[in-house]
Amino acid sequence: MVLIEVVNPCKPDTLFCHYCTNPVNERQIVMAMSRQKIIIDTDPGVDDALAIHMAFADPRLDVVGLTTVFGNVHTHQATRNARHLVEMAGLAVPVAHGAERPYQQAQRDPAHFIHGAEGFGDLPAPNPQLPVDPRSAAQFICDMADEHGEDLLLCPIGPLTNLAHALDLDADLPNKIGGVVLMGGAVTVPGNVNAFAEANIHNDPHAAEMVFAAGWDVRVIGLDVTQQILCTSQHLEEIALGAPGIGGFLRDVSAFYVRFYQDSRAFDGCCLHDPAALIAITDPDWFSYDSAPVTVIVEGEEAGGTQIVDDPDRPKVRFAVACDTQKIRDHFITTLKNTDLRFSER
Ligand SMILES: [Ca+2]
Secondary structure: OOOOEOOOOOOOOOEEEOOOEOOOOHHHHHHHOOOEEEEHHHHHHHHHHHHHHHHOOOOEEEEEEEEEEEOOOOHHHHHHHHHHHHHHHOOOEEOOOHHHHHHHHOOOOOOOHHHHHOOOOOOOOOOOOOOOOOHHHHHHHHHHHHHHHHHEEEEEEEOOOOHHHHHOOOHHHHHHEEEEEOOOOOOOOOOOOOEEHHHHHHOOOOHHHHHHHHHOOOEEEEHHHHOOOEEEEHHHHHEEEEEEOOHHHHHHHHHHHHHHHHHOOOOOEEEEEHHHHHHHHHHHHHHHEEEEEEEEEEEEOOEEEEEOOOOOOOOEEEEOHHHHHHHHHHHHHHHHHHHHHHHHHH
């Protein structure tokens, strides 16, 4: 895309398209500059839906594909739900079906008690028409890495099984892409499945261990920060008021999720776990990190735990230890309040 070539001499602040001299809006300027290409690896899932629609609505991101995995739901539900999210956003983003079971350990039950029987809270199963990409998620990741190289970031917001399989397909993958920004783990705080493990890592610790040891640029957005980023029911109502279509859908799917927080934590709202990883990509200055080798415990009662190890031969990862919760929440709300506007521009 070639835009912003011509400046109107009568109105120097206004930029015009090089070809047709139509005025160029802010979104098109960002598109013409550099949009960060990402693949979101996902198990939608309520907070996945929040994160994905926020990513679709952010003009700084170019979502080149969604790859699906089990976790909050079974993988066939994740693929169906991901296609629904793409379709309702008016996009044609490819959706590639991913792993249906963990890399090595036995499969755990999906988190229906948190995300609802179909993954979208109280809402019934959607019936999207968007076709599924013929490639496996792992193959899709490898193909996109070859096509986009260092311009591509992987953003897993579910168990890391697809990334582990992608590493099996292409051992050079870590040298090809820009890096990985993942939601998962609890490096300096207790887990949320048990005292040791966060849910995404707990669902496939062997895959996570492969990803943490692979030597690419990994940023870990874990419970260390995400459980501090809170959104209330009132904020979700605000989003629905600003964007009755997609925002209304997100408010509705979140109701079941919020009830889980009300029952388990006496909080009328939810944590923005998955959206935080996307915001760490668009607004990195709002997060601060420590850097150390981190290993994943793969067996025993602490399986799924993420621990710092003193091992000079193991690659370091960066893990978030603090963030600007106010700016992150405000950005989340503002972006989603405008999501119907973004939709109408497409
Ligand atoms: Ca997720």
